[in-house]
Amino acid sequence: MTTTTPQVPAPAAVVGRQRPAEVAHDKLSNPWASLAAIVIAVLWTIPTVGLLISSFRPQADVQASGWWTWFTNPTVTLDNYHAVLTGSDTNLATYFVNSIVITLPAVIIPISLATMAAYAFAWMKFPGRDLLFVAVFAMQIVPIQVTMIPLLKLYVNPPFGLPQLAGASAPGGGFYTIWLSHSIFALPLAIYLLHNFMKEVPAELIEAARVDGAGHVRIFLRIMLPLMTPAIAAFAIFQFLWVWNDLLVALVFGGGSLDVSPLTVRLAELSGTRDQDWHLLAAGAFVSLIVPLIVFLAGQRYFVRGLLAGSVKG
Amino acid sequence: MSTGEKLVQLVIAIALFVGVVAVVLLIADRVKSKRGEVVQTTAFVLPAVLMIGIGLLYPALRTIYESFRDANSTKFVGLDNYHTIFTNGDELTVLRNTALWVIVTPVLATLIGLVYAVLVDRTRFEKFAKALIFLPMAISLVGASLIWKFVYDYRATENDQIGLANQLLKWLGMDTYRFLLTEPWNTMFLIVIMIWVQAGFAMTVLSASIKAIPDDIIEAAKLDGVSGFRMFRYITVPSIRPSLIVVLTTISITTLKVFDIVRTATGGNFNTSVLAYEFYVQSFRSFNTGLGAALAVLLFVLVMPIVIYNIRQMRKLEAR
Numbered sequence: 001m002t003t004t005t006p007q008v009p010a011p012a013a014v015v016g017r018q019r020p021a022e023v024a025h026d027k028l029s030n031p032w033a034s035l036a037a038i039v040i041a042v043l044w045t046i047p048t049v050g051l052l053i054s055s056f057r058p059q060a061d062v063q064a065s066g067w068w069t070w071f072t073n074p075t076v077t078l079d080n081y082h083a084v085l086t087g088s089d090t091n092l093a094t095y096f097v098n099s100i101v102i103t104l105p106a107v108i109i110p111i112s113l114a115t116m117a118a119y120a121f122a123w124m125k126f127p128g129r130d131l132l133f134v135a136v137f138a139m140q141i142v143p144i145q146v147t148m149i150p151l152l153k154l155y156v157n158p159p160f161g162l163p164q165l166a167g168a169s170a171p172g173g174g175f176y177t178i179w180l181s182h183s184i185f186a187l188p189l190a191i192y193l194l195h196n197f198m199k200e201v202p203a204e205l206i207e208a209a210r211v212d213g214a215g216h217v218r219i220f221l222r223i224m225l226p227l228m229t230p231a232i233a234a235f236a237i238f239q240f241l242w243v244w245n246d247l248l249v250a251l252v253f254g255g256g257s258l259d260v261s262p263l264t265v266r267l268a269e270l271s272g273t274r275d276q277d278w279h280l281l282a283a284g285a286f287v288s289l290i291v292p293l294i295v296f297l298a299g300q301r302y303f304v305r306g307l308l309a310g311s312v313k314g
Numbered sequence: 315m316s317t318g319e320k321l322v323q324l325v326i327a328i329a330l331f332v333g334v335v336a337v338v339l340l341i342a343d344r345v346k347s348k349r350g351e352v353v354q355t356t357a358f359v360l361p362a363v364l365m366i367g368i369g370l371l372y373p374a375l376r377t378i379y380e381s382f383r384d385a386n387s388t389k390f391v392g393l394d395n396y397h398t399i400f401t402n403g404d405e406l407t408v409l410r411n412t413a414l415w416v417i418v419t420p421v422l423a424t425l426i427g428l429v430y431a432v433l434v435d436r437t438r439f440e441k442f443a444k445a446l447i448f449l450p451m452a453i454s455l456v457g458a459s460l461i462w463k464f465v466y467d468y469r470a471t472e473n474d475q476i477g478l479a480n481q482l483l484k485w486l487g488m489d490t491y492r493f494l495l496t497e498p499w500n501t502m503f504l505i506v507i508m509i510w511v512q513a514g515f516a517m518t519v520l521s522a523s524i525k526a527i528p529d530d531i532i533e534a535a536k537l538d539g540v541s542g543f544r545m546f547r548y549i550t551v552p553s554i555r556p557s558l559i560v561v562l563t564t565i566s567i568t569t570l571k572v573f574d575i576v577r578t579a580t581g582g583n584f585n586t587s588v589l590a591y592e593f594y595v596q597s598f599r600s601f602n603t604g605l606g607a608a609l610a611v612l613l614f615v616l617v618m619p620i621v622i623y624n625i626r627q628m629r630k631l632e633a634r
Contacts, residue, residue: 030542037433037443040426044447044510047461050478054464066476097317101324109331116335117362126355132363139370141621143571145593145610147373149380149603154368173315175323184369187362216354217343245454247574252598259315264456268578271460278464278476285460289453296452 055080055282062279080283090280092266092287099244099262099291101175106182106243107236113183114190115232119220121191122198123206133195139188148252151181155253166253174260177253182243190235197231198224234302241292263288374614380607387603395608405592411501412589415508415572420565423509424558427516432546435524444521448514455511455574462507463579466493497585504586507575512568516561523557524550556631563624570617589613 053067056076061069085093120126121133155166155177165177201224209219225232243249247264254261267284274280315323342350342357384391399405427447434443450458467477471490475481480490493503527550535549551558573590580586582595589609597606 033433037430037437040430040433041443041446044450044513046478047465047510048449051461051464063476065474066478066481068478068481094317097320101320104324105327105331108328112331112335113362113365116358120355120358124351124355124358126351126359132359136363136366139366140625141614141618142370142374143590143610143613143617145571145590146377146614147370148610149597149607150373150376151369154373173320173323175320175327179327180365180369184365187366188370191362215343215346215350216358217339220358221339241452245456247454247456247577248594251594264454264574267460268456268574271456271463271578272581275463278467281460282464285457289457292452292454293449296449 051282051285054278055286057279059279062282063276080279081287084280084283084287087280090266090270090274090284092263092284095261095263095266096287098260099264099288102178102182102250102260102262103240103243105175105179106186107239109179110183110186110190110239111232111236114187114235115194115225115228116220117187117191118194118198119216119224121195122201123219123224124216136188137192140192144185144249147185151184152177152252155180174254174257178250178260181249181253182246185249186239186242190239193235194228194231197228201227230302233299237295237299237302240295244292244295377607377610380603381611382604383607384604385602391604395604396612398605399608399612404587407585408587408589408592411586412570414501415505415569415588416566418502418505419508419512419569420562422505423512423565424516424520424561426509426513427518427561428520428551428558430513431517431521431524432550435521444517447517450511451514455507455572456578458507458511459575459578462503462510463494466503468492468495494580494586495584500580500584501586504575504579507579508569508572512565516565519557519561520554523554527553556627560624560627560631563620563627567617567620567624570613570620589616 050067053070054062056078057067057070058075058077058079061073061075062080084090085096117136121129121136152166156164158164163171165171165180166174205223206219209223214222244262245264246262247268250262250265254265258266263284267281267288270277270281270284338357342354345353380387381395382390382392384394399409430443430447434440437443464476465478466480467475468480468490469475469477471484475484475490479493483490494500531549531553532545535545540548571590572588573594576582576586576588576591577594582588582591587595590613593606593609593613596602596609600606
């Protein structure tokens, strides 16, 4: 991924470093440095730990005393998780399903279309190609806020008698507007990144395949896709986390219908209406955090690379 | 809709999409001759370009147009909406807060990320230490806001505290404090959340670049007796300058668009609103399309130079 050069330490630079023991001695010889590092690490961890512990404490305890008293009185219960997932007033299980239903197509669709478009921009010859590519590239700078009102109007009142996409009577119960919006917003960045990768494939490889009589479709499927797997994985993880963690797009294009709202929308709402029920909010927060954390830990390698490259998105 | 129906919709959507793409590719593959090239190009490029054109380009132009029209988009009002943004008291507060966010967040997040990256670099616990700081990056801003709202939770001084921040104040013998309600500092306490999220990003990028500093530079400096803070100031920082700039600009862009934190933590009350949140309120709560559009355009105008600068810096990094 060319745009992520600063992320990838040159392997050569690591070889021939000082011996670890010597370095460790260097660092530890300065107690202030160690102290500073520990202070930052603790500051960064404690808030999450506090909420995590609270999510396992009985309701009465959470509301009566601070989570730090848990260490002297450790009681553990799963009641909060049970209540927040299945309780009729919170019912996060439903929203968990919504998040999954929203996220999968919102990852698959833009990545497939972007891979195809990126291939065309990199390896097909057609008039106006470079100009079109620059135009697509430039669309990255448009904040999604700028597009929201007109896009929503298009969904509600589509031109040329096309079917309405927003609202309860819409096909798919209103999921299509969210899927489409996420897909649209992901495209410029995805095309740009994948294009950069595809450009790095040696031209001889493509030409040899062409000489052998392979058409673009075959080259794309047989040669390009396998080579692009790491790049596609990087963007897929990035897009997955983006969509799963998104609040704005779901709020605006979910049309206020809680039927299609993801976890983030529901949690944000609970944070307003049930702001003292910390036993529920704590458990709810971790229900929403667990999936991105797993995806992140599983794909950390790819994610970090996609992160910088994708930083201008949104 | 029941869970089953939703999952069916999910399967239908994916199957439909995969099916259409497969058919299009199949047809494109079958068409040989000169016309084949045209068909193939169209099949590959058109879907994405159409979506970008209809979903990004047209709406962006339309929003710029709407920003010169009134609340219901019935008549042309010239620069009135922009005039409102720069004169109305509430909107000025929004602008002030946004400025504060965009200045404080990148600087502090980058500084903390940099210091931490240097401190843990090549220590025994480096990987673990980095993961601790980086994890907030993977979670939603809604989740991050909840985590911190719990830290800031307020109860009167004489009561038992459940929020850590107020308990700390109590241990220090001070009165408890309404972190999210008391102006003007509440905006700073919201900014803390963003710094908490973004420091991990800064740390990761800068750490990679610190590792890429050539050994001979460090060795030479050591021979000259440079160490500790002076090594950091005169060797490390200048060597990673381009990455520092990319990190700073990237965090500025993200911060300019911050919405989730303000909405979840305070709902924009107590004078904590920012540009991206005000846009949402005007567009989808107050239904003032004109002002909402103007706020979006302002956001666009503010983001544009930073993004362009950021992309240019990244290209420079690439070229090295």
